[in-house]
Structure formats: structure tokens, C-alpha cells
Amino acid sequence: MLMDSGYDSYQQVDLDAQAAAASPHQLVVMLIDGLLDEVERARGHIEAGRLAQKGASISKSMNILIGLDSALDEKNGGEIAENLHQLYEFCQMELYQASLHNDVEKLSNVAGVMSNIREGWVSFGQQA
Numbered sequence: 001m002l003m004d005s006g007y008d009s010y011q012q013v014d015l016d017a018q019a020a021a022a023s024p025h026q027l028v029v030m031l032i033d034g035l036l037d038e039v040e041r042a043r044g045h046i047e048a049g050r051l052a053q054k055g056a057s058i059s060k061s062m063n064i065l066i067g068l069d070s071a072l073d074e075k076n077g078g079e080i081a082e083n084l085h086q087l088y089e090f091c092q093m094e095l096y097q098a099s100l101h102n103d104v105e106k107l108s109n110v111a112g113v114m115s116n117i118r119e120g121w122v123s124f125g126q127q128a
Contacts, residue, residue: 025125032118035064046102058099
């Protein structure tokens with residue numbers, strides 16, 4: 001148990017260091033990676049019947065989506081920002097339904113959408 005705590009602390013320090021050195025573009029990719037990890041945790045919790053942990057994972061996922069959505073500049077981002085907003089809202093609804101019905105298929109929908117968005121951000125970062 002104590003070793004897990006040390007490892008978790010090390011991971012958090014590493015993540016904090018990465019975030020401090022990251023560009024805004026890299027931060028978005030890191031947030032999406034965190035969201036995808038948390039969605040997979042939620043899947044595992046549902047499959048194992050750990051409902052309290054499932055709720056915590058879905059809550060974390062929702063908070064990441066809210067953060068991504070609130071960072072959009074809909075004035076200057078035009079159609080891309082509007083499309084991302086709609087996709088983030090779709091993912092939030094899917095997470096809500098996944099939580100309500102313990103539906104791992106809804107989690108797959110979120111993972112698929114967010115993986116596609118992540119690919120776009122990575123591709124954009126390589127071109128910039």
C-alpha cells in the first residue's frame with residue numbers, strides 16, 4: 001500500500017512537471033489523455049461492479065470535458081470551436097448515460113470521439 005502511494009506521488013510530480021513545461025496545445029493533448037485513461041478506469045469499475053469508483057471516474061471525466069469546453073474561444077474559433085463544443089456536450093451526455101445505466105458501450109462512444117479529437121490535436125501540433 002505504501003509503495004503504491006509513493007508511485008502515485010512520483011506520477012503526480014512527473015505530470016506536474018510535464019504540465020509546467022507544456023504549451024497550450026500540449027496541455028489539451030494531456031487533458032484528453034487523462035480523460036481517456038479515466039474512461040477506461042470507469043469501464044473497469046463498471047465491469048467489476050465497483051459503483052462508487054465508477055462514479056468518481058465518470059465525475060473526473062466530466063470535469064475534464066467541462067474544462068476543455070470552457071477553454072474554447074467560440075468568438076474567434078468559429079466553426080471548429082462550435083463543433084468541439086457540440087462533441088464535448090455529446091460526450092458529457094454519453095458519460096451521464098453510462099453512469100446511469102452502467103453502459104460500457106456509452107464509454108466506448110466517448111473514447112472513440114475523444115480519440116479522434118486527440119488525433120486532430122496531435123496532427124495540428126505536428127504541422128504548427
